[in-house]
Amino acid sequence: MNKGKNSEKASASDPEAEHRAKLKAQEFADYRDIAIRMDKIGHKILVLSGKGGVGKSTVAVNLAVSLARAGKKVGLLDIDIHGPSIPQMLQLRNEDLKLKEGVILPVNYKNNLKVMSMGLLMEGRDEAVIWRGPLKMKVIKQFLKDVEWGELDYLIVDSPPGTGDEPLSIAQLIPRADGAVIVTTPQEVSISEVRRSISFCRKMSMDILGVIENMSGFICPGCGAKVNIFGTGGGPRMAEDMGVPFLGSIPIDKGIMEACDEGRPYLEQYPVTETAKEFEKIIKQLTTGQTEDDTKDIEAKSDDQTIRIALPITADKLFAHFGHCEAFAIFDVQEESKKIVNRFEISAPGHQPGLLPGWLHQQGVNVVITGGMGSRAQELLVREGIKFIIGAPEDNPEAIVNSYLAGSLVAGENICDH
Numbered sequence: 001m002n003k004g005k006n007s008e009k010a011s012a013s014d015p016e017a018e019h020r021a022k023l024k025a026q027e028f029a030d031y032r033d034i035a036i037r038m039d040k041i042g043h044k045i046l047v048l049s050g051k052g053g054v055g056k057s058t059v060a061v062n063l064a065v066s067l068a069r070a071g072k073k074v075g076l077l078d079i080d081i082h083g084p085s086i087p088q089m090l091q092l093r094n095e096d097l098k099l100k101e102g103v104i105l106p107v108n109y110k111n112n113l114k115v116m117s118m119g120l121l122m123e124g125r126d127e128a129v130i131w132r133g134p135l136k137m138k139v140i141k142q143f144l145k146d147v148e149w150g151e152l153d154y155l156i157v158d159s160p161p162g163t164g165d166e167p168l169s170i171a172q173l174i175p176r177a178d179g180a181v182i183v184t185t186p187q188e189v190s191i192s193e194v195r196r197s198i199s200f201c202r203k204m205s206m207d208i209l210g211v212i213e214n215m216s217g218f219i220c221p222g223c224g225a226k227v228n229i230f231g232t233g234g235g236p237r238m239a240e241d242m243g244v245p246f247l248g249s250i251p252i253d254k255g256i257m258e259a260c261d262e263g264r265p266y267l268e269q270y271p272v273t274e275t276a277k278e279f280e281k282i283i284k285q286l287t288t289g290q291t292e293d294d295t296k297d298i299e300a301k302s303d304d305q306t307i308r309i310a311l312p313i314t315a316d317k318l319f320a321h322f323g324h325c326e327a328f329a330i331f332d333v334q335e336e337s338k339k340i341v342n343r344f345e346i347s348a349p350g351h352q353p354g355l356l357p358g359w360l361h362q363q364g365v366n367v368v369i370t371g372g373m374g375s376r377a378q379e380l381l382v383r384e385g386i387k388f389i390i391g392a393p394e395d396n397p398e399a400i401v402n403s404y405l406a407g408s409l410v411a412g413e414n415i416c417d418h
């Protein structure tokens with residue numbers, strides 16, 4: 001008797017087996033659809049933590065914002081079902097989900113950054129949501145399948161905390177992810193949670209891009225000095241013990257908390273503080289694979305000084321009216337090699353007369369290139385030691401900076417002198 005044939009026959013007439021087969025086929029189709037969508041994305045980075053409240057979303061938001069400011073096309077996906085905080089952190093709580101031809105469109109947050117959060121799915125957005133296990137998985141899968149990101153350089157995924165079913169299914173569902181960043185705190189590094197996160201990634205064959213120790217030390221709001229309340233060295237030691245890269249430490253900083261409450265990312269509001277430098281150091285290691293020591297070596301070898309050039313902009317074009325602009329494009333340029341090494345955008349602080357020159361000085365700007373500028377602003381820039389070029393054309397800011405560096409920028413009239 002051929003047992004196999006009989007059982008095949010039985011299953012063909014068995015509705016339950018048929019249902020199971022259909023589910024399997026559906027599951028396969030879902031994986032395929034997710035893979036097709038994810039294929040258009042260059043790098044996929046998961047931000048994980050062993051427990052909630054350690055700053056995972058803070059890191060995810062600032063990583064995404066920093067990459068977008070550097071000109072990368074970035075998506076930020078918040079699938080922390082229990083506490084999706086990204087809409088609050090980016091002031092998107094009143095945004096509604098937009099559907100178009102069967103796909104979900106992410107929300108555009110400023111240039112280059114698209115955002116999608118579970119929080120935008122929830123009716124009462126301030127309430128904790130209790131989802132049943134299978135439903136949770138279904139929603140996460142749907143999100144990965146149906147959000148139309150288009151082509152992206154980076155997708156940053158703010159995963160649910162812990163090492164349970166949710167981060168597990170996300171890790172399984174995202175094909176060819178670059179790896180995971182694990183966020184922890186000094187109190188946590190010595191205990192089991194972070195070690196569990198590391199073992200979790202290893203079990204999933206997910207690369208660990210590194211560990212970030214958040215809330216490490218305290219920046220005094222009075223004098224700006226860093227106080228190491230919990231001592232130092234715990235994070236790097238733990239990372240070394242576990243054989244994973246240590247990316248850096250971020251202090252407890254009142255500015256981070258305030259930025260979160262106000263719904264503005266910290267790096268957008270305070271791009272040149274000591275804390276911002278720590279963030280940038282971490283992000284540089286993540287995106288270039290260079291460790292802090294490599295970076296120090298490169299800096300030591302290079303005598304090339306960096307200058308910072310600011311241009312008032314609107315929609316990626318030079319904006320003619322210096323005093324009325326909403327944003328600046330900032331370029332860091334190596335003076336000798338004339339190479340642009342960093343580019344980001346920053347919102348202007350407001351329109352009070354006389355405010356911009358001092359503020360630009362605080363941002364470390366050495367040169368301003370603009371279409372038009374009033375005489376008072378010129379006077380104040382001179383006082384701040386900032387050089388300026390007036391009468392630049394309303395072109396793409398990077399093209400203008402390149403012509404300035406090549407010595408071929410043709411400056412015309414002062415097209416707006418107020």
Ligand code: ADP
Nearest residue numbers: 052053054055056057058251252253256257260
């Ligand atoms: P998680 O995603 O791990 O739950 P969040 O990123 O939502 O954590 O951060 C929890 C709270 O802690 C937020 O209010 C955030 O502003 C604050 N926070 C995070 N990191 C810092 C820091 N380094 N300094 C001050 N406050 C911080």
